[in-house]
Amino acid sequence: MKQMMLLALLGLSVLAQAQTVITGTVTDKTSGQPLQGATISLSTGGSTYTNAKGQYRLTATANGAFTIQASFLGYRTIRETASGKTQYDFALEETGLFVKPVEIASLRAGRDAPFTRSDLNKEAIAQQNLGQDLPLLLNQLPSVVTNSDAGAGVGYTGLRVRGSDITRINVTVNGIPVNDAESQGTFFVNMPDFASSVNSIQLQRGVGTSTNGAGAFGASLNLSTNEYRENAYGEIDNSYGSFDTWKHTVKAGSGLINGHFTIDARLSKISSNGYIDRASSDLRSFYTSAAYISGKTAIRLNVFSGKEKTYQAWNGVDSATLHTNRTYNPSGANKPGAPYDNETDNYQQDHYQLFLNQSINNQLNFNIGLHYTRGRGYYENYRDGESYADFGVEDPVYNGAPVTTTDLIRQLWLDNHFYGGVFSLNHDTGKLNWSLGGALNRYDGGHYGKVIWAQNGGFDKDHRWYDLDAFKTDANIYWKGELTVTDKLKLFADVQYRRVNYELNGFRNNPDIRRHERYNFINPKGGLSFRLNEQQHVYASYAIGNKEPNRDDFEAALEETPKHETLRNLEAGYVLQSPKAGLQANVYYMNYRNQLVLTGRINDVGAYARTNIPKSYRLGIELDGHYNVLPRLTLAANIALSRNRIDAFTEYLDDWDNGGQKAVEHKNTDISFSPDLIAGYTVSYRPLNGLVLDWVGKYVSRQYLDNTSDDRRSLDAFIVNDVRINYTVPQQFFRSLGLQLMLNNIFAEKYEPNGYTYGYLENGTVKRDNYYFPMAGFNFMAGVKIGL
Structure with missing residues (x-):
């Protein structure tokens, strides 16, 4: 009871803090064209993506200093310290490097592709990655049921999507097939802590788009590790x-x-x-x-x-x-x-x-x-x-x-x-x-x-x-x-x-x-x-x-x-x-x-x-x-x-x-x-x-x-x-x-x-x-x- 009261008091104190809505646009510095899908994040927590017009909207706490960051694949990241404004526009400059993950773009379902899917980014993976096998990190996705032979998520684990087991789920890493050729299953125990090297995951439910390897008879799981990081x-x-x-x-x-x-x-x-x-x-x-x-x-x-x-x-x-x-x-x-x-x-x-x-x-x-x-x-x-x-x-x-x-x-x-x-x-x-x-x-x-x-x-x-x-x-x-x-x-x-x-x-x-x-x-x-x-x-x-x-x-x-x-x-x-x-x-x-x-x-x-x-x-x-x-x-x-x-x-x-x-x-x-x-x-x-x-x-x-x-x-x-x-x-x-x-x-x-x-x-x-x-x-x- 004491813990619940403390949580309630913390909540009231936070609600009392002033809130401000931050808006803006993200564009290409050279052409001035809007960048759809750019990531806007706050150092105090919270993030969003720009729409087709390059626009975004975020809510932040006005009390205390924080930074706002804009990033997009192939462009240099920009950070700006909040100065009390409510609008921050960013013009991102291309790095001049070919960092687009072509092997992923050709296999994954795009933003408007007519297939049912769920995506996890690096931050969402890291929030729960404490050693459990990779299937358990997908447990909160729709129609997913996971299990563990040892009972605690380390060792042999299993994954079902819409009732289909892992032998019916096509798994690729950077577009390379991972399913065992004979059993057609994927044994994640052979890839310990692989989630620590994964920067994005897409799970397509159903047949999904064409991919390499085993037939997708219940779902397709695509893992990407080919991340570009500009700084050491x-x-x-x-x-x-x-x-x-x-x-x-x-x-x-x-x-x-x-x-x-x-x-x-x-x-x-x-x-x-x-x-x-x-x-x-x-x-x-x-x-x-x-x-x-x-x-x-x-x-x-x-x-x-x-x-x-x-x-x-x-x-x-x-x-x-x-x-x-x-x-x-x-x-x-x-x-x-x-x-x-x-x-x-x-x-x-x-x-x-x-x-x-x-x-x-x-x-x-x-x-x-x-x-x-x-x-x-x-x-x-x-x-x-x-x-x-x-x-x-x-x-x-x-x-x-x-x-x-x-x-x-x-x-x-x-x-x-x-x-x-x-x-x-x-x-x-x-x-x-x-x-x-x-x-x-x-x-x-x-x-x-x-x-x-x-x-x-x-x-x-x-x-x-x-x-x-x-x-x-x-x-x-x-x-x-x-x-x-x-x-x-x-x-x-x-x-x-x-x-x-x-x-x-x-x-x-x-x-x-x-x-x-x-x-x-x-x-x-x-x-x-x-x-x-x-x-x-x-x-x-x-x-x-x-x-x-x-x-x-x-x-x-x-x-x-x-x-x-x-x-x-x-x-x-x-x-x-x-x-x-x-x-x-x-x-x-x-x-x-x-x-x-x-x-x-x-x-x-x-x-x-x-x-x-x-x-x-x-x-x-x-x-x-x-x-x-x-x-x-x-x-x-x-x-x-x-x-x-x-x-x-x-x-x-x-x-x-x-x-x-x-x-x-x-x-x-x-x-x-x-x-x-x-x-x-x-x-x-x-x-x-x-x-x-x-x-x-x-x-x-x-x-x-x-x-x-x-x-x-x-x-x-x-x-x-x-x-x-x-x-x-x-x-x-x-x-x-x-x-x-x-x-x-x-x-x-x-x-x-x-x-x-x-x-x-x-x-x-x-x-x-x-x-x-x-x-x-x-x-x-x-x-x-x-x-x-």
């Missing part, structure tokens, strides 16, 4: 929190050297014991970038790497144990006595990116990017009672009798190479803007297993019982254009041709299965945007996306080859952007043909296989907005209401009584992990200059673990509240000094955003075993950031 800088960022979680980050940059060269670097280390028992993480990474920039040319080399060692927590907690011991971890517990201490996942991934951005004239430029990703690592398991025959070894004989089983320790290895090139040619006349782009990528993947110890012997040192190769070639070419028909109406067209070639030479449990599959996809998109006025526009689009099966889908007999999936996506929305408020309201319809889902079916080679479902769909409405109630008080909220259905499918249950499986028919059921309601809200308050208090909440309704709509196999609805505190300390010793505190799950909600289920028949009764991934109760992270 240094930064030290240290955080500590619950579960002995530590984050150490050091960043430095040269600024512009001799008018042409820049060098940036980051070194990070993150460690945590995790909320779940033994779910520890030891994560290390670095990022370096060197660039040469001239008036029409930019050459940039990025080299970054991540190395992770995490104790496995991906088996979940069974339903009975969940109520008595939420942090129980069954991984490694099959070892007699204490759990096996090295039941770990170990992986290192190195990325190399080389870009050439070239301006031909004021209307035409192009980008060429070469990339190479090297990945290698393994996960290690203690296995009890394993058969020698399953590892291709004859039973050893002791005292004249053969021994058929043994406890052992195995390692399952991946050793892969992913390389290729991307390009884009961009033409901007003002009337017609278009991009021609594409990519050619190759994946060479090695899979092998080693036995490194056996209780009863019988194995050669580092015995390999399988050694298999897989290859995948992915090529695409696209053209997309935006035509300005009138001052208010713009038309958008986009078409992509994509060719995928799989060559799979066996699986661990079925080494004799060979797959050679080819896919040819045409993915057209079209739409329009109509501007009602300077602050409002409406849009509509229709897109078709196609997606090849994952590697594991092919572990079946030849006559059971899975079909590719097709998605038809209709989007329509309204956007309002004003100095006082912002709103995006949209509806969507995603119609699937041959969507691949788990049904419990075991194919004729003994593997649980995803099955093509003829018809399914997602229908929803999303609202996302903010309102500046007072100069220091902002309310932001989003809500997503959806209906996600499968017309009909057959579930298969293992019959433990008679062998085989029993089929059960279902009609009009919910798609798994697709909640009907997702909502988020943020109350942001600035009681003092430099101090920002955020109350953040997230609600997710019931999610089903399978596609049967059975409440007994579901995740309960939950609501979680966090508090974020960011304070920039006034001082003279450093360029900046920031303090951060995150209080997560302040009401200690017990919730599980992820899980899985297994159904079977025993003694004539249907039984279900559910497993959950619980999240931590109340926990905190605190950090200090020093700018040098």
Whole structure:
């Protein structure tokens, strides 16, 4: 109560302060033309963007000195100390350097593109970046649900958008594909603290615009790191929190050297014991970038790497144990006595990116990017009672009798190479803007297993019982254009041709299965945007996306080859952007043909296989907005209401009584992990200059673990509240000094955003075993950031 009274008094004192509205324009110094999208920010907090006429409007506290800053990509930043005026006009001068990120402009949805999207800038990312994995930084975006195996956001994490998991979300870094070529997922644990090098994020929901890499079957996530910083800088960022979680980050940059060269670097280390028992993480990474920039040319080399060692927590907690011991971890517990201490996942991934951005004239430029990703690592398991025959070894004989089983320790290895090139040619006349782009990528993947110890012997040192190769070639070419028909109406067209070639030479449990599959996809998109006025526009689009099966889908007999999936996506929305408020309201319809889902079916080679479902769909409405109630008080909220259905499918249950499986028919059921309601809200308050208090909440309704709509196999609805505190300390010793505190799950909600289920028949009764991934109760992270 005392704390609430103090907060109220602080609020009253602030409201008593005089407020002033600041307006002005931002123009090009040479031509005098307005600059749309320039950033205007105040040192006391608050920022906005200029409209098409270069105009802006901001509210500031009149008491106390502050500076106002205008910045725009490719122009020199201007700062001015407030002098009591209410209008500040800025004429920005071009740097004369080609710093436009061409590789991003060709892939992202533009300001008026008719696609549903959310954007995060560097400041928004930094406000919550205290060591948690990148998906959790996206948790407050519409239709997003995140989870963490270790329960606290460090280690293996997951992301779903509109119910689609990470294997259906296209992820690129500077336009380079990041999704694993085989599983089509993205493992952000292999890119620790990557958010500290990201300067902007765009999440497109739905099929979105054409991009490189995996088919976007639920969303596209585009990360940009190619930031230009004119001045030298240094930064030290240290955080500590619950579960002995530590984050150490050091960043430095040269600024512009001799008018042409820049060098940036980051070194990070993150460690945590995790909320779940033994779910520890030891994560290390670095990022370096060197660039040469001239008036029409930019050459940039990025080299970054991540190395992770995490104790496995991906088996979940069974339903009975969940109520008595939420942090129980069954991984490694099959070892007699204490759990096996090295039941770990170990992986290192190195990325190399080389870009050439070239301006031909004021209307035409192009980008060429070469990339190479090297990945290698393994996960290690203690296995009890394993058969020698399953590892291709004859039973050893002791005292004249053969021994058929043994406890052992195995390692399952991946050793892969992913390389290729991307390009884009961009033409901007003002009337017609278009991009021609594409990519050619190759994946060479090695899979092998080693036995490194056996209780009863019988194995050669580092015995390999399988050694298999897989290859995948992915090529695409696209053209997309935006035509300005009138001052208010713009038309958008986009078409992509994509060719995928799989060559799979066996699986661990079925080494004799060979797959050679080819896919040819045409993915057209079209739409329009109509501007009602300077602050409002409406849009509509229709897109078709196609997606090849994952590697594991092919572990079946030849006559059971899975079909590719097709998605038809209709989007329509309204956007309002004003100095006082912002709103995006949209509806969507995603119609699937041959969507691949788990049904419990075991194919004729003994593997649980995803099955093509003829018809399914997602229908929803999303609202996302903010309102500046007072100069220091902002309310932001989003809500997503959806209906996600499968017309009909057959579930298969293992019959433990008679062998085989029993089929059960279902009609009009919910798609798994697709909640009907997702909502988020943020109350942001600035009681003092430099101090920002955020109350953040997230609600997710019931999610089903399978596609049967059975409440007994579901995740309960939950609501979680966090508090974020960011304070920039006034001082003279450093360029900046920031303090951060995150209080997560302040009401200690017990919730599980992820899980899985297994159904079977025993003694004539249907039984279900559910497993959950619980999240931590109340926990905190605190950090200090020093700018040098």
